[in-house]
Every structure is written in C-alpha cells, then in structure tokens.
Amino acid sequence: MATTSSKGTDGEHIEAAPVQRRGRFARHCRQRWWVWLAAFCLFVLVIMIIIVYAILPAVSQKELDKTHLTLHSLEIRDPTATSFSLSINSTISGASGIASHAKLDPMTVNFYLPDSEDAFMSLPLPGISGGGDIPIIVQDVHTEIADMKQFGGFAGLLLSSKELSFDIKGRTTIHVGKLHTKVNYNEVVELKGFNKLEGMEIQSYSIISNDSDANLGGKVFIPNPTVATIEMGNVHIALSLNGQALGFGVIPNLTISPGDRQYDFRANFTEAAMRSLIGVIVTGNAALNVVGNGTEVDGVDIPWLTAPLGALNVTVPIVTSS
Numbered sequence: 001m002a003t004t005s006s007k008g009t010d011g012e013h014i015e016a017a018p019v020q021r022r023g024r025f026a027r028h029c030r031q032r033w034w035v036w037l038a039a040f041c042l043f044v045l046v047i048m049i050i051i052v053y054a055i056l057p058a059v060s061q062k063e064l065d066k067t068h069l070t071l072h073s074l075e076i077r078d079p080t081a082t083s084f085s086l087s088i089n090s091t092i093s094g095a096s097g098i099a100s101h102a103k104l105d106p107m108t109v110n111f112y113l114p115d116s117e118d119a120f121m122s123l124p125l126p127g128i129s130g131g132g133d134i135p136i137i138v139q140d141v142h143t144e145i146a147d148m149k150q151f152g153g154f155a156g157l158l159l160s161s162k163e164l165s166f167d168i169k170g171r172t173t174i175h176v177g178k179l180h181t182k183v184n185y186n187e188v189v190e191l192k193g194f195n196k197l198e199g200m201e202i203q204s205y206s207i208i209s210n211d212s213d214a215n216l217g218g219k220v221f222i223p224n225p226t227v228a229t230i231e232m233g234n235v236h237i238a239l240s241l242n243g244q245a246l247g248f249g250v251i252p253n254l255t256i257s258p259g260d261r262q263y264d265f266r267a268n269f270t271e272a273a274m275r276s277l278i279g280v281i282v283t284g285n286a287a288l289n290v291v292g293n294g295t296e297v298d299g300v301d302i303p304w305l306t307a308p309l310g311a312l313n314v315t316v317p318i319v320t321s322s
Ligand SMILES: *[C@@H]1O[C@H](CO)[C@@H](O)[C@H](O)[C@H]1NC(C)=O
Pocket: 072, 089, 090, 137
C-alpha cells in the first residue's frame, strides 16, 4: 500500500506541478506586468527604429529613384557675361508607393554634365508634394554662372548635339506622414540639342543701298527641334563662300525659340565679295559657310555663347532667287 500510496502521491505530485507552475506564472505575470509592458514597448521601439532608420530611408530612396523628370521647356533669357534668367517647365512622374504620398522639402538642385564633378548651374526648387504627374515650374530665376567652363560646356553640348543628357542632384528631407528622412534626389534628364543648327537656310535676301552698316539683308531660317528658348543677343557671324571670306553679318537680338522660324539678318560685304556671291547665286545651289563671330548685348560680350557659336561652322544654302 505504501508503494501504491507513494505512487499515488507521486501521481498527484506530477499532476499538481504544472498547475502550480501555471499559477506561479500567472501570479508572476500579474506582479511583473510592467516588465512585459516594458519589453513590448522596447519591441515596438526597435521596430520603429528599424522603420525610421533602415526601412524608411531605403524605401523612400528607392521610390524616389524610380521617378523621371520630363523637360517641357527650358528658357534662358536676359543673358549677361556672368548670368541669365532661367525658366523651366517640367514634370516629375512615376512616383509610386510611399513616394506618391510623400512631401519633399524645398531644395537646391545642382546640374552636372555627364561624368562631371563640377556643377554647371544650380537652381532652388520649391517644396514638392507627391502625386501622379507633379509639375515643377520655375519662372525667371536669376542665375549666376558659378563655373564658366562647365556652363560653356553645357551651352556647347546643347548647340552641337543631336541629343544630350545632364544630371540633376539634390539632397532634401522627405516626409511620409509624421515620419521623415533625408534622401538624395537624382535624375538623368534627356533632351534634344540644336544639332549644330543643321537645316539653317537663307530664305530671302535683298541688296540694301541706303544703309552704311549693311549692304545685304534678308531672312534666315533656323530650325529648333529642342524645347529650349535661348536669348542670344546680337549674334555676329562671319560668312565665307568656298573658303573665301565674304564679310561679316549680324542676326540682331536673336531669341531662338522652339520650332522652325525665320529671323532677320544683315551683312556687310565688300563689293568684290558681293559680285562673286551674286555670280554663284545666279548659277544656283549657292551655300555659304557661317561661323559665329561673337555675341553681345549692348556691346558686352556673352562668352558662354560666343565660344560655342564660334565652334560651329554651318553650311547655309541660299534657297531663293528673289
Ligand atoms: C508647362 O508645360 C505643360 C506641358 O507642355 C503645359 O500644359 C503647361 O501649360 C505649361 N505650364 C506653364 C506654366 O508654362
């Protein structure tokens, strides 16, 4: 019996133990609830820290990197030797996920030629709110040219290339609900260039006899396949025919706007040059070579346009016999 009772006791003991332990556990929990609360808070805090410091920046950056900037227009006006007035109409599209509900603080973006470390210009942008197609429009922003070599390089690429691209880089704060984090704003913007002013034509001309500054006037056609408007000032040109210099001309106060347009020009040729020009025109298919000979506004040279225009050598047919 002793054995049985002992077994029974054992059995009882075995059954009672978990109940007792569970009871102790429950009591422990009731007494130490604050420990569990603290552990839970710590857990939430760790998750928040992971979201705020690891996931949010990475996800925001990834979503922002997916966006694309389309340039509708780029206007460079009021050129001086060291500055100009800039207007841009563009759209940021492709914001998805959290980026479509996010807000970006105002930032200054820098513009770089591909593979260049030095910005050719910078531009303050207003704050941006997420959405489908977000318009980014700046109007008449006075822009000082910080790096003449870089900006001249950009103007040169814009005039000489069929297509070009530049990089935009900025750093700002993105707000997602109540959370925020620093992000880099990087875009590669692709655009058409002036393609060396190919397609330029003299579409009409007349001999001027009552003006001491010029003896030839007319209209020159300049196609502009780009979205860019550039006010160039008085563009001076050197004209030659089959390698023989004819003289100099000017396209006064040239603002080259998108699309195919005609602009007035005037030239002053020597009498001999005029005779050989008229001789060639009579035989048909005459084409002049036109090289930029400096551009100025009120006599002040615009070096960032003078240099790239001087590097162009455009063959300009005379397509009229009037
Ligand atoms: C910006 O460009 C878009 C698309 O070409 C045009 O609809 C809009 O009117 C332009 N906005 C301004 C302010 O020029």
